Amino acid sequence: MFEQLKAELIGRLILTGEEGYHDRRKIWNTAFDKHPAAIVVCKAASDAVAAVKFAKEKEFAVTIRGGGHHVAGTAICDGGIMVDFSEMRKVTVDLERRVAIVEPGATLGDVDAETQKYGMVTPTGTVTETGIAGLALCGGTGYLRGKYGLTSDNIVSVRMVTADGEHLQVNAQENPDLFWAIRGGGGNFGIVTSFEFQLYPLGPEVLALDVMYDYKDAKQVLRNTQAFLRTAPDEVSFNMMTFQMPAAPGVPESLHNKRVIVIAGLYAGDKDGGEKAVQPLRELAQPISDNTGIVRYTELQSRFDLAAPKNVAVAGTSLFIKEFNDEAIDALLAKIELLPRPSLLVQFWECHGKMNRIPSDATAFAVRDASFLLCFDVDYPMEEEKTFKDWIESAYETMLPYSVRKTSYLNTVRNDRQITKDTYGDNYAKLASIKHKYDPTNFFRHNHNIEPQA
Structure with a gap:
């Protein structure tokens, strides 16, 4: 069944029982001991596109692993396809624009190490092995929050794969409704394959x-x-x-x-x-x-x-x-x-x-x-x-x-439906409407889920 997907990948496909499978399926919180049907170890954004299209066609659930550091264990599920970004950790500093271009598998330590080479920072968290992707999409509260806000407040732009396999640019000008939603709305709207974060001078x-x-x-x-x-x-x-x-x-x-x-x-x-x-x-x-x-x-x-x-x-x-x-x-x-x-x-x-x-x-x-x-x-x-x-x-x-x-x-x-609704409060209805626009079947549901509603 998976030959079609494997042929389309730049990265690797690891199936149940293959070498490396058990190491790859482990996440930070060992209370979650689950067994995906396949793990797509991404080397490029196109691997995430291929994984989404294949999973949609074959009716597999999809989970996304950045740092895999969430207490709720959302990076993995039984019988689904894990999209694993742990080998995509590159961080590039654009000093002219004062942004950091960050791959989705990067940790906070990766981001800090590269940006500090230039005496720059972006707000992150306080544990270096946390993945930047999950942190940023749901907030991000570190030691710069008073001066510069949350990590999510400092997202300038992202590239993301939607539930129908489109690879979109998302920022204040392009797909602005998605840009509003991803700054706090978590992984409900697609798979982010690249971030741009605002930088500020501080340090070393x-x-x-x-x-x-x-x-x-x-x-x-x-x-x-x-x-x-x-x-x-x-x-x-x-x-x-x-x-x-x-x-x-x-x-x-x-x-x-x-x-x-x-x-x-x-x-x-x-x-x-x-x-x-x-x-x-x-x-x-x-x-x-x-x-x-x-x-x-x-x-x-x-x-x-x-x-x-x-x-x-x-x-x-x-x-x-x-x-x-x-x-x-x-x-x-x-x-x-x-x-x-x-x-x-x-x-x-x-x-x-x-x-x-x-x-x-x-x-x-x-x-x-x-x-x-x-x-x-x-x-x-x-x-x-x-x-x-x-x-x-x-x-x-x-x-x-x-x-x-x-x-x-x-x-x-x-994960708790009522906690999620209470937390988004008055923003929940707008998020549910955007979810319906981009993911009407709730394909991206292994998260603090926002249910699509027209």
Whole structure:
């Protein structure tokens, strides 16, 4: 059956049982152990076109693997065709236009490494092995969000394959409805084969925020952080996380098994003015340690790679929070006391500045009025899957009353029809109409799915 497809490919076709099949089908979240009928290892955009046309004709489902780094395991399904871009990772910088031209298999680390050769950046995320494609299509919240917005806000243009096999240019002038939809609407509308991202001058050295507080001061830290955000400059963006320090070599004995809050971030401006701007975040309570200072941008971007280890089963969820008032803080801290594993990661990503000033209907990404994104993440042994998933879901339900219209960050949450509809809010109807125009049969459905509606 697959001879026709194989003959059309520049890349490789790997079928069940063939050499390399099991390695290729593995994705970051090992909780998803699925077996596609075939894997198309793309070497060129034409391979994606061929895969879509073949799958449509033979009635195969299609999934798309960029970095394969989503908690929901959307890169793979049983019995379908995986379009695998992991060997298409080239990044090219066009200094005259100030854009990065990026292939869909590139990771954040690939993008940062190439753009920093020219002292340039584009907003990405905070784990280098994350795929740029999935991140960008559903948002992208990194340390430049206050100054330059989300990754999706900085998409200048893409090339993409639609459900009927057309290979389109998509930007503000060409197919503008698709351009609106892909900036936050995920993989619902086609397969992106190339991105162009806006670039900005920054680096190679930046002022990085790196402060550790005692968890016993968590309420004070969260209160003071919320207050800081009311007047925070755009140049400052930061994440906070709470976890239990390991009793491991290299960790001071005084911190063994101690629960802490770490705040990490970036001043995206002239380094001389940064010290004053970030000082309030170094005084939220009495620090345990403060390693704030000048580092290479690429070093900052890789600091938390260990928080997303390979070859583990992962569960996670998220909610955008309107405000961390005392009631919300108390509810959260009470829930944290019931963690099934002390190392479970609870993260608070602040939201302010440019990412919040873009109108909610300017792109598909609709949540522009939160002050925090709250994320829960845990890796777990498969025999304890129910315990950890139950806790994640109960944490979601506990914090739901404090959320912004029940909205989540789709890059960090399981597939759920209602969560998807709630998150897109007033934009959902327009997205469903565009979906109907370009994908009326819902061919691209292994994602946070938007159902086509005329």
